[in-house]
Amino acid sequence: MLLNGETLVMKKEANLNGGPTGEITVSERITALRQEHGLTLQECARKTGVAASTLSKIERGELSPTVTTLQKIAAGFEMDVTDLLTQSRQVGLMQGRRAVSRKGEGKSHTSMSCDNFLLCHDLKNKRMVPIRTSVTARSTDDYPVWAHSDAEIYLYVVKGRMQLHTRIYEPLDLEEGDSVYYDANGEHCWTSVGDEDAEVLWVVTT
Structure with a gap:
């Protein structure tokens, strides 16, 4: 991820x-x-x-x-x-804003642990960022540094199986249809379980 x-x-x-x-x-x-x-x-x-x-x-x-x-x-x-990730910037805010991401759309950003697509990326100054991710990592060793920030995260498993790892709790097993909301100020990372990459939809506050 x-x-x-x-x-x-x-x-x-x-x-x-x-x-x-x-x-x-x-x-x-x-x-x-x-x-x-x-x-x-x-x-x-x-x-x-x-x-x-x-x-x-x-x-x-x-x-x-x-x-x-x-x-x-x-x-x-x-x-x-x-x-x-984009060249243009949106200046100012207006009421009633909206953005749409069609199937297969999104701004791509890839690492060795995840393939990410930032959704509705053309709408700037959002209070949260929706992201569709394929979790390619299989081990916590795939993460030289575990993530942490002041954000809050909501994660929904669209497909496959995965684990949420933190420094506080035992690994949390999540399957298709499961979801979790957690504070990201504690170190954490995600791994897929099995041969298939887990696909998740997650939202992180800004």
Whole structure:
């Protein structure tokens, strides 16, 4: 799960790391954002709560940031997390907003532990971020760092079986149709159980 610990980049995705679409990479966006504000890596680390060493690896394209890390960076710069994955920014708010994601749509962000699709990503300044994820991790060892943030998470298992791991409780077994709501301020990670990747729909507060 992207949410749970940074992972070394093993391959480049065309829709995320440049390619035929001509979009700049997430690492390039973060580098440009830091430079636009005239910040050193250490200053950016203090602003976002993300370690300078982690920021450096992300900017060099050596590390794929998790959703949690992207949220911290976005919050530090007072912007929407999806602005780190898209080129345009929505200015101002209006009443009665809505966004629709059709089947198969979503802004892709992939790590070695999860394949994520941020849903309704064109709507900025949301109070929560809906994400569809395939959990590719099978072991907690797949997470060099377990995730934690000030957010709250609601998770619904759409398909397959998985476990929610925390430092407080025993692993929680979840099957298709099960759901859980938890505080993300405790370290946690997800793993699939069996040969099939668990598919989940989860919402994280911003």
